[in-house]
Amino acid sequence: xxxxxxxxxxxxxxxxxxxENLPGLLAFARRFVPEDVAGDLVQDVFVRIWQxxxxxxxxxxxxxxxxxxxxxxxxxxRDWLKHQVAIANHANEALYLLKIDExxxxxxxxxxxxxxxxxxxxxxxxxxxxxxxxIFIMHYRQRRPNxxxxxxxxxxxxxxxxQLYKALQxxxxxxxxxxx
Amino acid sequence: xxxxKEKLFLAYIDGTLDxxxxxxxxxxxxxxxxxxxxxLDMKEIADSQMPDDMTSYDKERRTSQLINxxxxxxxxxxxxxxxxxxxxxxxxxxAAIGLFGSILLKPASSEELTALExxxxxxxSLTLPDGTKVTVKSCSAFQYDASTFHGKRxxxxxxxxxxxxxxxQKDGVPFIVETERETVRVLGTxxxxxxxxxxxxxxxVLLDGKVSLDLLDEAGxxxxxLEIHPGERCVYEKQTGEVNVEKVSRGEASQDxxxxxxxxxxxxxxxxxxxxxQYYGVSIELDPGLKTLGGYSGALSLADGLEQVLSLLxxxxxxxxxxxxxxxxxxxxxx
Numbered sequence: 001x002x003x004x005x006x007x008x009x010x011x012x013x014x015x016x017x018x019x020e021n022l023p024g025l026l027a028f029a030r031r032f033v034p035e036d037v038a039g040d041l042v043q044d045v046f047v048r049i050w051q052x053x054x055x056x057x058x059x060x061x062x063x064x065x066x067x068x069x070x071x072x073x074x075x076x077x078r079d080w081l082k083h084q085v086a087i088a089n090h091a092n093e094a095l096y097l098l099k100i101d102e103x104x105x106x107x108x109x110x111x112x113x114x115x116x117x118x119x120x121x122x123x124x125x126x127x128x129x130x131x132x133x134x135i136f137i138m139h140y141r142q143r144r145p146n147x148x149x150x151x152x153x154x155x156x157x158x159x160x161x162x163q164l165y166k167a168l169q170x171x172x173x174x175x176x177x178x179x180x
Numbered sequence: 181x182x183x184x185k186e187k188l189f190l191a192y193i194d195g196t197l198d199x200x201x202x203x204x205x206x207x208x209x210x211x212x213x214x215x216x217x218x219x220l221d222m223k224e225i226a227d228s229q230m231p232d233d234m235t236s237y238d239k240e241r242r243t244s245q246l247i248n249x250x251x252x253x254x255x256x257x258x259x260x261x262x263x264x265x266x267x268x269x270x271x272x273x274x275a276a277i278g279l280f281g282s283i284l285l286k287p288a289s290s291e292e293l294t295a296l297e298x299x300x301x302x303x304x305s306l307t308l309p310d311g312t313k314v315t316v317k318s319c320s321a322f323q324y325d326a327s328t329f330h331g332k333r334x335x336x337x338x339x340x341x342x343x344x345x346x347x348x349q350k351d352g353v354p355f356i357v358e359t360e361r362e363t364v365r366v367l368g369t370x371x372x373x374x375x376x377x378x379x380x381x382x383x384x385v386l387l388d389g390k391v392s393l394d395l396l397d398e399a400g401x402x403x404x405x406l407e408i409h410p411g412e413r414c415v416y417e418k419q420t421g422e423v424n425v426e427k428v429s430r431g432e433a434s435q436d437x438x439x440x441x442x443x444x445x446x447x448x449x450x451x452x453x454x455x456x457x458q459y460y461g462v463s464i465e466l467d468p469g470l471k472t473l474g475g476y477s478g479a480l481s482l483a484d485g486l487e488q489v490l491s492l493l494x495x496x497x498x499x500x501x502x503x504x505x506x507x508x509x510x511x512x513x514x515x
Binding site for chain 1: 183186187189190192193197199202203205206209216218220221222223224225226227228229230231
């Protein structure tokens with residue numbers, strides 16, 4: 001039997017879903033599309049959900065709703081990128097095509113699976129050699145430019161890059177190794 | 181070779197790739213099977229570190245951007261969002277009244293006066309017993325008698341200053357805002373009313389619904405009576421008795437002053453200045469020669485601060501700003 005939802009409950013549930021997921025979805029969309037576009041696209045997703053609110057609320061609460069939201073954002077990003085491919089010059093076209101590949105990458109994972117994957121990444125980061133880990137965190141988590149990190153450790157910029165690359169590669173291979 | 185690949189991969193992950201490098205990367209990926217998968221995995225790992233709990237500033241800015249986009253009239257769909265929200269809010273209140281109305285209903289005997297006064301630069305908001313939301317702006321006084329909200333005939337509030345109303349519909353019971361020089365009568369709607377007793381003019385901007393407006397003369401008797409429709413702004417010149425109704429854009433109508441944007445069109449300098457005085461709680465004197473300046477249109481971000489706002493207003497170098505003392509400014513005309 002379908003549970004009866006009053007308009008007040010509906011509003012509350014949608015608002016909660018919006019507030020809880022907005023930062024994560026924006027960060028997610030920014031992976032694929034420029035920042036200002038990301039805001040617009042995420043908003044479009046919520047507008048559409050709003051217009052068909054019942055359907056969204058029929059999805060069981062929790063992880064499935066989250067999966068739905070992330071997939072929806074992924075899809076609008078991919079659509080946007082496809083449109084860019086159509087109007088882009090050659091150099092940009094290649095970039096957008098690669099970005100489309102990005103939206104397809106691991107697209108079938110549910111929000112739960114994705115989170116598990118990422119918490120494995122967190123664990124693996126802890127196992128990186130100390131200097132390598134520090135550099136990795138400073139750059140990707142704290143968004144500090146390589147030049148600044150190089151200065152901080154009194155090493156060359158080139159060494160910073162090598163360490164970042166090494167970190168990413170190590171994480172990647174241990175991640176796929178763990179999967180087996 | 182290894183270094184070359186590293187540079188390209190890292191630049192792609194950081195989003196700093198230029199078009200030449202992009203072409204190189206494209207070629208590299210085409211020639212090395214498996215490299216694409218590797219790059220995408222690495223990008224995913226790097227991205228997972230991107231903080232999504234943006235700093236509070238960032239979050240606020242983003243949310244306000246989003247809200248701006250929603251209310252800024254970019255497209256119908258976006259407006260829909262907000263309107264639906266409002267509609268649902270009203271519905272929710274109506275539902276609550278339906279459920280608890282009988283319990284809350286009590287004889288409207290004594291006056292239950294509630295007042296809210298907001299100082300310079302502040303805002304205050306409150307929800308009335310009927311679910312109506314009122315946001316009272318800088319330097320404004322708002323007052324209502326809670327006992328009248330239990331009755332069935334009308335809901336009356338008083339305002340000196342500026343406020344934004346989202347009036348909850350209530351079985352045909354009118355909602356009435358009284359100011360010094362006008363009476364606004366509505367059923368359920370959203371509008372912004374700016375009626376400072378001390379100002380020369382008062383302004384009403386209607387977002388949706390319909391309101392009827394009575395304009396009063398100094399003695400308090402009615403001189404005009406008119407209906408305002410959505411998207412219209414009515415300016416009442418209290419000195420001359422002139423009334424002006426014009427269409428405004430959705431962005432202007434929404435008067436998104438929560439984000440601190442002040443929209444105006446064909447406005448005179450004295451009126452803009454008086455609005456700035458109210459918002460910032462300062463006193464700004466104008467040289468007599470400046471009082472005739474008009475025709476200002478635009479949007480000012482009040483959050484940028486008074487000095488920045490004044491310097492924007494002075495885009496054509498028609499005055500200099502003299503800061504006499506704290507909170508006291510003089511705009512001096514140029515000869």
